[in-house]
Amino acid sequence: MLQSFNQHWKRTFPHLTPQNCRLLLAVSGGVDSVVLTHLVAQSGFNFRIAHCNFQLRGEESERDEQFVLALGKQYGKEVLIRRFDTGAFASARKMTIQEAARELRYAWFNTIREDSWLVTAHHADDNIETMLMHLFRGTGIKGLAGIQAIQEERALLRPLLPFRKQELLEYAREAKLDFVEDSSNSSDKYTRNFFRHQLIPGIREVFPQAEENILHTIEHLKEALQVYDQSIHLQLGKLIEKYGNEIHIPVLKWKQATPLHTLTREMLKPYGFTTAQTAEAIKLLDASNGSYLQSPTHRLIRNRKWMIIAENANEQAAHIIIEETDSEVRFAEKTLKIQSPKIKSQNISVPSTASEAFLDAAKISFPLLLRKWKQGDYFYPLGMQKKKKLSRFFIDLKLSATDKEKVWVLEMDKKIIWVIGYRIDDRFKIIDTTTDILQFKVS
Template sequence: MPQHLLTNFITYIAGQRLFDPSQRILLAVSGGVDSVVMAHLFKQAGFSAGIAHCNFQLRGEESLRDEQFVQQLAATLDIPLYTTRFDTTAYTQRHNVSIQVAARELRYQWLEEVRQREGYSHLATAHHMQDSVETALMNFCKGTGIAGLHGILPKQERIIRPLLFADKDILVAYAALHQINFVEDSSNITDKYTRNFFRHQIIPRMQEVFPAAVKNMDNSIQRMREAEILYQESVARHRKRLLFKKDNTWMIPVLKLQQTVPLQTVAWELLKDFGCSVAQLQQVLQLLHSESGRYVETGTHRIIRNRAWLLITPVEQADAPIHVIDSPSENVRYDNGQLHFREQERGQAAIPTAAELAWLDAARVSFPLILRKWKQGDYFYPLGMPKKKKVSRFLIDQKLSLPEKEKVWVLESAKRIIWIVGMRIDDRVKITSGTKNILAIALKNRD
């Protein structure tokens, strides 16, 4: 009943712990019935609030009318007012997005700036029960996981929705009962927007069969939110059991994933954060039964079958640079760390065997040197071998996975590879009994 709206409003805020009554709340007010009623409720409840209004300049005189109406509302309620105007059309062209996306991005960015600058604890929007039901229904039609069925949440970080408990009809009736004026947005009438189509066409038809459809779906949404808590607790346990990280590579044990029930759901929760789409999920699951080397590439990552593991690595966005070393006294930073160069006399010191150290016969090395990633067709003469060997074959023999291969760099002198960095030097530049000076190179981790 509309006469109980204020009491239910205060009770809902307390029950959901949306904010402390002593805190200041910034209200996003468009001038429509929902946000205007919300402003009146905040005033009547005695909460400290400010009003923020965005003019998107999309409806000519109507946009100006809305702005002036909100100005008068703030004056009537004696509430601080913050307003702004956006060139929304220019934003859509500059960022190549739709009007709806542009308005949402501009609105929330500005509202958050005002909230922080003026010292408000939270931003309140006037989403109500129908808005939440429409959101869940649209998500269900588009295809969604359980998270898409919880509707609009009462609280997300600094954004609160204190009217989610209220039916739209109750808000309209409350405005009529208390003679609260508001303005109508003409864009809400057209069905060209998806939400309006659901609001004006789909839900009313459902209510013809089930008059309490909105309330019933809202009750289901409440239960879905609680079910999601249990769901996420289970997902967290599976994630801890199945997903491991080493450096910038994530690893999933194939056998454990194969034996997981329910496989599809758990796999989706593990992989969706790595750019995996619903369509690609089946391709990834096929990797569980494929040979090593097969992979699926998402928009952001590569998922590779490597023996007993699925390896997940970021997709390289650009070609690695080539570094030129002009003298034997340089230090070079690159993706894998740093190379430190120095030239010294041969002396009596034992030749180091550590993989991260390379001692070369300085007389057989010509500057400048080139540091680059290896590529197909590269070859060298591995230390101790009289015949040349393709780098690709050498890496296979080292049992490197595809992600590990992609991190391999080579050092080149006079178009000859003299070091597979951190792995093996070339036999042609090794130190011999006739060596007088040494080019010593040390691979160190990046600071």
């Protein structure tokens, strides 16, 4: 098995050798991670050991911790131990114990990894179980392709994926390796254990070669995934345009893209949007100007003939173009209504509230830009002949920091014509010679 391990390593991770990389092994003390440790040591790699004590099995958890410490001494390697109150963490976040343990485990690994590659002992049987769980939960082609052998962005390696559990047990016996047994592995209350003890054995009775067939299918799907990724990358490259930190996509091109649902899902996934939001994103293609969909990190904004993906943290960069034909646009959970120019002689009364603005239509040329204010902005406040920075204007109004964050402006040719909800620019006010009036109202 050592020879097969080394051959697989060179074929799968050719850029990582004992001479140029350090490894951090995730070791529970079970047979999988013990075999992994032995193979890595025999292959001459420089490594450290990390062990998580989730404190879920009382004395057994303490036994596992002591075993891994002794294993480190046996190989002369540093052992890092971290204890977690997993039950309390899961309860506070309303997660399952398995989900909590995974989150705690990888979060800690990331803090101690330094320049090492994290190595876990996932094997072929784990891959079969994972693929089936993804299938029943609902997944795309990437979920059906199983566990990845390498994740560059996470500096994560899984070199035991070609090997079956039985092979690891036989290797441990031949090499006379001691390991510990996790009693929770026999409990079917955990999803993976149910698949391992109930579902897969039942399938095996009907299809004796089912597991080998699933592994072959996973390999086929991994190859298909490469073609899929190449096609997605090519098509998205024709759709998206980058402007600084924003992604712009023409609405018409997006609507004509095929297959629409798949391309939309793959386009939005890197920005925190879920598969469940795909249909909502497609509906947004026909929504009104300024409509948006939000993920934890980004917003997808309908902006005239464009869709814009922008970071939530950079919300001030968001902007909406207003054409002369627009009658209303949505922004920041508000609506801006634009009335067609009206003749001044129609006895129009000047608005008494800050939510409305009447401007000289002859001085306004479209398109206009609706955006959040930014540092350096200035305008000529109504009644003043000198310009004033918005930052100073807000100080005079004694606006709080949060109030200032909510301020939007209406701009024309890089001139602010209205600080929405506060004051219009004096240069665009109604005067005696005004004939037509343009009305704006926010609600």
